[in-house]
Amino acid sequence: MEKLFLLAMNGLIWGLIIALIALGLAIIFGLLDIINLAHGDFFMVGTVLAWATLQSTGSFWLAFIVAPFIGFILGALIQQVVIQPIRNTAMLSIVATFGLSLILQESVRITYGPTPGRILPPIQSTIHLFGVDYEVYRLFAAVVAILALGGFFLFLQHTKLGTWMRAVRHDREIAVAMGIPAGRVYILTFAIGFALAALGGVVAAPITTVDFRGGVDILPFCFMAVIIGGLGNLPGTAAAAVLLAFVEGVIQSVTDPTVARIASLVLMSAVLLLRPQGLFKGLTR
Amino acid sequence: MLNLKDVHVHIGKLHILQGVNLQVKPGECAALLGRNGVGKTTTLRAIMGLARRSGGTVEFEGFDLASCEPHEIPRRGVGYVPQGRGIFPNLTVLENLCIGLPGRRDLEREEYVFGCFPRLEERLKQSGGTLSGGEQQMLALARCLMMRPKLIILDEPTEGIMPRLVSQIRREIHRINQAGVSILLVEQNVETALKLCPRVFLMEKGAIVYNGTAHELKSKPEIVRRYLGLSKQ
Numbered sequence: 001m002e003k004l005f006l007l008a009m010n011g012l013i014w015g016l017i018i019a020l021i022a023l024g025l026a027i028i029f030g031l032l033d034i035i036n037l038a039h040g041d042f043f044m045v046g047t048v049l050a051w052a053t054l055q056s057t058g059s060f061w062l063a064f065i066v067a068p069f070i071g072f073i074l075g076a077l078i079q080q081v082v083i084q085p086i087r088n089t090a091m092l093s094i095v096a097t098f099g100l101s102l103i104l105q106e107s108v109r110i111t112y113g114p115t116p117g118r119i120l121p122p123i124q125s126t127i128h129l130f131g132v133d134y135e136v137y138r139l140f141a142a143v144v145a146i147l148a149l150g151g152f153f154l155f156l157q158h159t160k161l162g163t164w165m166r167a168v169r170h171d172r173e174i175a176v177a178m179g180i181p182a183g184r185v186y187i188l189t190f191a192i193g194f195a196l197a198a199l200g201g202v203v204a205a206p207i208t209t210v211d212f213r214g215g216v217d218i219l220p221f222c223f224m225a226v227i228i229g230g231l232g233n234l235p236g237t238a239a240a241a242v243l244l245a246f247v248e249g250v251i252q253s254v255t256d257p258t259v260a261r262i263a264s265l266v267l268m269s270a271v272l273l274l275r276p277q278g279l280f281k282g283l284t285r
Numbered sequence: 286m287l288n289l290k291d292v293h294v295h296i297g298k299l300h301i302l303q304g305v306n307l308q309v310k311p312g313e314c315a316a317l318l319g320r321n322g323v324g325k326t327t328t329l330r331a332i333m334g335l336a337r338r339s340g341g342t343v344e345f346e347g348f349d350l351a352s353c354e355p356h357e358i359p360r361r362g363v364g365y366v367p368q369g370r371g372i373f374p375n376l377t378v379l380e381n382l383c384i385g386l387p388g389r390r391d392l393e394r395e396e397y398v399f400g401c402f403p404r405l406e407e408r409l410k411q412s413g414g415t416l417s418g419g420e421q422q423m424l425a426l427a428r429c430l431m432m433r434p435k436l437i438i439l440d441e442p443t444e445g446i447m448p449r450l451v452s453q454i455r456r457e458i459h460r461i462n463q464a465g466v467s468i469l470l471v472e473q474n475v476e477t478a479l480k481l482c483p484r485v486f487l488m489e490k491g492a493i494v495y496n497g498t499a500h501e502l503k504s505k506p507e508i509v510r511r512y513l514g515l516s517k518q
Contacts, residue, residue: 070363161382167373177333177384179359179432189518 004253005130011249013138015242016145019199021218022225022241023152023234024193029234031169031189034093038101039222041213044067045104046071046201048112051119053116053211058207060122063143067202068195075194078185087186102156108212116211142201147200149238152192153225156234165189169232221245224268230278239280286437286467287363292341294324294491297406301327303491304341307493309436313457314468314477315497319488320468325471326368329438330487332469333365334358335449345436359385364434366440370425370473372415378405381413381424385432398427401457419450426457436467443474455481458505475513479503487512 025039054060058103079273082100128134140171156162167186168175176182192252201214208214225244244264251260271279294302304325309315317325330336330480332343334355343350350358359365372381381403382398383390398404400514402423406483408416413424422442429437439458443451455477462481472478479485480501488503489512495502502509 113415132334163376163384166375167384170373172374173335174373175384176366177335177365177371178428179356181354181356183354213357234350 002130002132005134005259006134007249007253008132008246009129009241009249010138011245011247011252012242013142013145014204014249015245016142016149017200017204017207018221018225018245019070019238019241020145020148020203020220021197022229022237023149024200025222026226026232026237027165027169027189028193029226030118030234031089031165032083032087032186034097036193037219038098038215039097039193039197040217041101042071042075042197042215043103043204043218044108044212044215044272045074046198047210047214048108048212049198049209050202050205051112051117054119058068060119063202064199064206067198070203071198072191072195075191076187078194079190083190084183105212105215111168112210112212116209118209118213119206121206137181137206141207142212144203145200148196152196153235159208159279161185161188187200198209221264224232224264228271228278229280233278233280236278236280242279266273286313287469288342288344289328289332290344292328292329292331292343293339294336295334295339296327301336302331305331305488305491306426307486307496308495309467309469310360311435312462312465312467313484314462314470314482315473315484316470316482317486317488318475318478318513320471321473322514323400323488324491325488325492326440329365329367329440329469329471330436332358332363344452345440359434360387362435364408364429364432364437366422366425366429366437366439366442368444370418370421372413372416372421372424372428372507374412376409376413378413378416379409380429382428384428391431394433398430398453401430401460404438419446419454422446422450422454425458426454426461430461436465436469437461439468439470439472441471441473443472443477451477475509492515 022041024042025036028036046067050060053063053066075202078100081214082096086096120137123137123140125136126133127136152246156165164180164185166181167180172182192245222245225241228244229240248260248264251263287373289305289307292302297337317328319325321382327336335352338351345363350362381408382395404420405423405427412419415426442454442458446454458468458481459491470478470482483499485502487496487497494512495508
């Protein structure tokens with residue numbers, strides 16, 4: 001029972017972090033029609049930036065500002081240099097973002113090194129929950145992820161840029177004809193997507209390993225969340241990420257992680273076959 | 286006010302606009318008529334910078350619109366009501382209305398717009414997609430008016446609208462024009478266009494083939510028959 005609780009909680013919290021990353025993937029896909037194979041590496045860059053901030057300043061907490069900020073700048077640059085020239089060409093975007101993924105991984109391997117590292121949780125204490133001593137940092141990570149998700153949805157619903165993003169996502173041409181600078185919206189969307197993934201990387205850094213291949217496992221999970229949530233459906237994507245990770249956590253409590261991942265893939269296949277519009281269609285806005 | 290000189294547009298290998306010349310004077314209400322596929326919508330899209338021009342110039346108040354980004358054109362005073370209304374169904378009525386404004390709201394302008402379309406004020410929080418076709422058309426017009434345009438370009442504003450609402454929309458277009466806003470109207474409903482617009486341009490094969498008054502056109506049934514495919518007016 002304790003194991004079930006532990007793995008279910010871990011799954012839930014991991015799901016919240018994945019939701020942050022998958023949201024970035026979903027807004028980039030929804031707005032720019034880009035299948036971003038480098039998105040997992042944006043998360044990896046976040047973990048490495050957390051490690052670098054800790055090494056250079058001695059404070060892990062600073063990484064919560066530094067990593068999303070650098071991610072935002074990098075995202076804006078990448079959109080301009082890599083994505084903008086190949087916009088409207090889905091096939092090229094796959095090749096380009098795959099190349100970008102390799103560049104990011106190799107850049108990190110050269111600078112950070114090939115050996116995976118660990119960051120100790122900045123909050124070392126535990127709390128007794130349902131017979132288990134549970135790490136307080138994980139609960140903190142869940143709170144940060146929930147706040148970031150909530151903040152993102154508030155931004156999307158209640159700011160001018162958020163409204164513009166929703167308008168451009170629906171119809172770019174009409175949005176331009178109404179005076180919306182769609183080009184700038186694209187840059188900011190990609191930058192926000194990178195920043196969200198980098199923030200996810202910082203939150204996850206003390207839970208996972210810091211490794212130049214750290215984004216490789218994350219990417220399929222994010223894609224599964226985007227598909228199960230419904231393509232372009234942002235609340236659905238977040239809900240699907242949490243659901244998937246929670247289900248995997250519960251399954252892992254009775255069997256091994258590979259079976260849990262197979263279960264997720266079966267769920268995704270079932271959704272594609274039976275409900276291709278996604279499990280959470282009603283959440284679309 | 287609006288001056289199109291020898292405008293050409295190619296889409297792929299097709300030569301869609303083959304030298305369009307068209308002028309709309311300040312305060313004028315002009316109709317652009319023609320059969321389906323002659324290039325009316327492309328002409329409007331070329332004005333708005335949405336269709337890339339391969340030749341010619343589009344000037345608005347003496348300013349070449351090619352020298353600015355397409356999203357800057359509405360801010361120069363050219364409003365656009367696209368075919369099929371083009372409202373954002375996932376945005377509320379209020380969000381749709383304020384979408385083009387640099388700030389969040391313009392209460393003075395909202396008051397004016399709700400004076401024209403009171404029904405919209407009752408539905409501010411409703412998603413645009415839940416409105417009826419007529420209400421969506423009102424929203425599209427109202428959204429355009431929020432930007433304080435000097436010229437409004439309307440692409441088939443009465444298409445697919447209930448007859449009762451067609452006359453209301455026609456009345457509002459007339460009222461907007463009476464307030465000094467110039468209008469360029471593309472309309473399949475020739476009767477509506479000729480009632481509203483004293484000036485008429487006829488298009489055929491990507492070029493303007495007739496430029497005259499509605500009154501003159503009514504007295505030339507052979508031209509109406511030839512270019513609009515109608516036997517009587």
